[in-house]
Amino acid sequence: MNIIVCIKQVPETTEVRINPETNTLMREGVKSIINPFDMYAIEEGVLIREKVGGKVTVVTMGPPQAEAALREAISLGADEAILLSDRAFAGSDTWATSYTLAAAIRKIKDYQLIICGKQASDGDTAQVGPGIATHLDIPQVIYVKKVEEIKDTTIRVWRMTEDGYEVIEAPFPVLFTVVKEINTPRLPSLKGIMRSKQAKITVWTHKDIEADFAQLGLNGSPTQVAKVFTPAPRGKGQMLSGTTDDIVAGLVNILKEQQ
Amino acid sequence: MPIQVIFEKCTGCTVCVKVCPFDAIRMMDKKAVINLDKCTLCGACAPACKFKAILLEKSEAGSPKSDLRHYKGVWIFAEQRKGKVQPIAFELLGKARELARDLETDVSAVLLGDRLEEEIQELIWRGADKVYVVEKRELANYLDEPYTNVIVELIKKYKPEAFLCGATTIGRSLISRIAIKIKAGLTADCTDLAVDKEKKMLLQTRPAFGGNIMATIICPAYRPQMATVRHKVFPESPSDMKRKGKVIRENLDGPILESRTSLLDIIDEIESTVNIGDADIIVAGGRGMKTPENFKMLEDLAKALGGAVGASRAAVDSGWMPYSHQVGQTGKTVCPKIYIACGISGQIQHLVGMQSAKTIIAINSDPYAPIFKIANYGIVADIFEIIPILTRRLKEVCKK
Numbered sequence: 001m002n003i004i005v006c007i008k009q010v011p012e013t014t015e016v017r018i019n020p021e022t023n024t025l026m027r028e029g030v031k032s033i034i035n036p037f038d039m040y041a042i043e044e045g046v047l048i049r050e051k052v053g054g055k056v057t058v059v060t061m062g063p064p065q066a067e068a069a070l071r072e073a074i075s076l077g078a079d080e081a082i083l084l085s086d087r088a089f090a091g092s093d094t095w096a097t098s099y100t101l102a103a104a105i106r107k108i109k110d111y112q113l114i115i116c117g118k119q120a121s122d123g124d125t126a127q128v129g130p131g132i133a134t135h136l137d138i139p140q141v142i143y144v145k146k147v148e149e150i151k152d153t154t155i156r157v158w159r160m161t162e163d164g165y166e167v168i169e170a171p172f173p174v175l176f177t178v179v180k181e182i183n184t185p186r187l188p189s190l191k192g193i194m195r196s197k198q199a200k201i202t203v204w205t206h207k208d209i210e211a212d213f214a215q216l217g218l219n220g221s222p223t224q225v226a227k228v229f230t231p232a233p234r235g236k237g238q239m240l241s242g243t244t245d246d247i248v249a250g251l252v253n254i255l256k257e258q259q
Numbered sequence: 260m261p262i263q264v265i266f267e268k269c270t271g272c273t274v275c276v277k278v279c280p281f282d283a284i285r286m287m288d289k290k291a292v293i294n295l296d297k298c299t300l301c302g303a304c305a306p307a308c309k310f311k312a313i314l315l316e317k318s319e320a321g322s323p324k325s326d327l328r329h330y331k332g333v334w335i336f337a338e339q340r341k342g343k344v345q346p347i348a349f350e351l352l353g354k355a356r357e358l359a360r361d362l363e364t365d366v367s368a369v370l371l372g373d374r375l376e377e378e379i380q381e382l383i384w385r386g387a388d389k390v391y392v393v394e395k396r397e398l399a400n401y402l403d404e405p406y407t408n409v410i411v412e413l414i415k416k417y418k419p420e421a422f423l424c425g426a427t428t429i430g431r432s433l434i435s436r437i438a439i440k441i442k443a444g445l446t447a448d449c450t451d452l453a454v455d456k457e458k459k460m461l462l463q464t465r466p467a468f469g470g471n472i473m474a475t476i477i478c479p480a481y482r483p484q485m486a487t488v489r490h491k492v493f494p495e496s497p498s499d500m501k502r503k504g505k506v507i508r509e510n511l512d513g514p515i516l517e518s519r520t521s522l523l524d525i526i527d528e529i530e531s532t533v534n535i536g537d538a539d540i541i542v543a544g545g546r547g548m549k550t551p552e553n554f555k556m557l558e559d560l561a562k563a564l565g566g567a568v569g570a571s572r573a574a575v576d577s578g579w580m581p582y583s584h585q586v587g588q589t590g591k592t593v594c595p596k597i598y599i600a601c602g603i604s605g606q607i608q609h610l611v612g613m614q615s616a617k618t619i620i621a622i623n624s625d626p627y628a629p630i631f632k633i634a635n636y637g638i639v640a641d642i643f644e645i646i647p648i649l650t651r652r653l654k655e656v657c658k659k
Binding site: 028033037063064087090091093094095098121122123124125126127129131132133134135139140142143154159160161163165166167168170171174180181201206217219220221222223224225226227228229230237239240241244245247248249250252255258259 | 631
């Protein structure tokens with residue numbers, strides 16, 4: 001089975017510090033990592049390949065330095081990697097991003113399964129996965145928490161819902177977004193690390209993917225930012241102190257008031 | 260280049276440097292200089308500049324501007340599961356009424372399913388002026404493709420100017436497909452929605468750029484303007500049984516109702532406690548709870564308060580609580596009335612999942628824990644001493 005995994009390079013949020021005076025993020029020296037949710041997508045792609053054979057191709061759209069994320073994905077077991085990098089892609093919102101990724105996947109042509117993380121940790125929209133599926137006119141199952149059975153022409157999965165899960169059967173080709181519960185991502189193997197260093201990363205521009213220029217980047221994006229602001233910090237909190245009895249009495253009052 | 264700094268206007272105030280999420284702006288000779296290798300044209304800097312010194316040019320040649328005035332009305336997607344309209348629909352209706360007032364238009368709910376008579380009435384009582392109803396056996400349960408196809412048809416026919424949808428599992432799956440099909444702008448997880456009365460435009464505010472920056476997003480050239488809102492961000496609109504509304508039934512048939520995926524089964528996982536997404540009170544535990552057994556203490560407190568138990572990632576990763584209870588970036592985002600954080604230090608990944616709670620109470624033995632910075636009430640104490648006494652006292656108060 002030919003599996004495509006779409007990933008995104010994001011800032012490592014555990015390292016983000018907030019400047020207490022200006023209440024803004026301090027981004028200097030912040031490392032870039034693979035979006036944590038995409039780690040489950042890569043692992044699931046590799047697990048399915050190990051089970052049924054085939055190939056895992058990772059695709060990302062980003063600046064040239066996003067190559068590092070692709071190399072890491074190879075160290076985790078992916079076979080091939082494609083970087084979509086072009087100034088024409090800059091300023092893409094989720095519409096234009098999914099258009100661009102879909103155009104690249106159309107060019108890859110031979111695929112049965114596309115896997116994405118549930119959402120990116122920096123944008124949090126969860127829109128690009130379904131967006132790719134719609135651009136490609138294929139079905140999707142979002143929030144997949146388990147792959148139950150893989151047959152020749154169909155795949156059966158569990159989709160996480162608010163109340164439990166649904167059992168869904170889909171024909172190939174299909175796109176999944178996966179949640180944390182689906183697997184435990186492996187660590188890179190030594191062989192994988194060696195391979196990732198030597199691997200050739202294919203780079204495609206808008207010409208390579210035969211995209212409609214008007215649909216790309218800033219110009220292809222329906223949404224735009226009108227204003228940015230830092231939210232007012234929460235009011236200064238109140239500390240409760242005293243004996244355990246004092247504290248408990250205070251808490252009971254607060255809980256009664258707020259309820 | 261689509262982005263440039265107008266040096267004559269730049270005062271060297273450095274606001275843009277601070278706001279850039281990609282560290283792409285530097286000051287050189289007291290003027291802002293954009294590093295185009297790093298700039299992603301995300302658009303954060305241009306509106307932040309008070310002196311209008313950053314130009315971000317966008318050509319919208321291909322967009323259907325002239326057509327926009329034909330789009331009227333605020334729509335909401337009335338999500339139903341097992342034939343019951345979900346509370347998120349009433350939350351959206353409340354907000355939609357405010358927006359419709361400022362846009363001088365009306366509110367419609369879109370309801371798809373099978374045999375929904377009573378639910379239609381409820382939507383009108385809750386604030387819908389019109390309810391578009393498509394009842395078909397094929398639509399009884401949510402499926403991506405028929406739901407998308409039907410709503411796309413309705414949008415093309417009736418042309419709403421705004422369309423709101425819940426950021427639920429169903430809502431997120433559906434609305435993304437619709438936005439791509441009709442080429443509309445879509446803003447996820449809005450924490451505020453308002454109207455620019457002059458331009459009659461929807462102002463959609465959400466946390467952005469992976470941090471504590473808020474961005475207001477607009478969609479000037481495409482309609483409808485689409486947004487999702489998480490459950491519990493807005494209050495439910497009250498039911499007014501005197502309200503009247505119009506029911507518009509659409510009879511759609513044929514390939515539009517076909518689905519390539521099939522729903523084989525719906526499994527509800529019955530849990531002993533309330534779902535944290537729906538709870539008004541959450542008692543959450545972190546690494547400071549030390550053992551899985553200690554979570555029993557939190558369960559007792561939650562029960563006394565009629566709330567649910569949440570957990571930090573640390574507690575879930577240690578296997579003390581199931582993943583369905585996890586609050587934070589890789590878990591659920593919650594917005595209860597009261598959030599009691601016990602032994603949770605307050606890593607940013609946890610805070611993003613609970614900071615919109617109305618009242619936050621933090622109990623931690625470490626006085627320097629970051630959770631105290633956002634807590635309304637902080638207690639530096641031993642959890643294991645405080646919680647059982649608090650639970651007992653609350654039970655006594657309840658009895659009285």
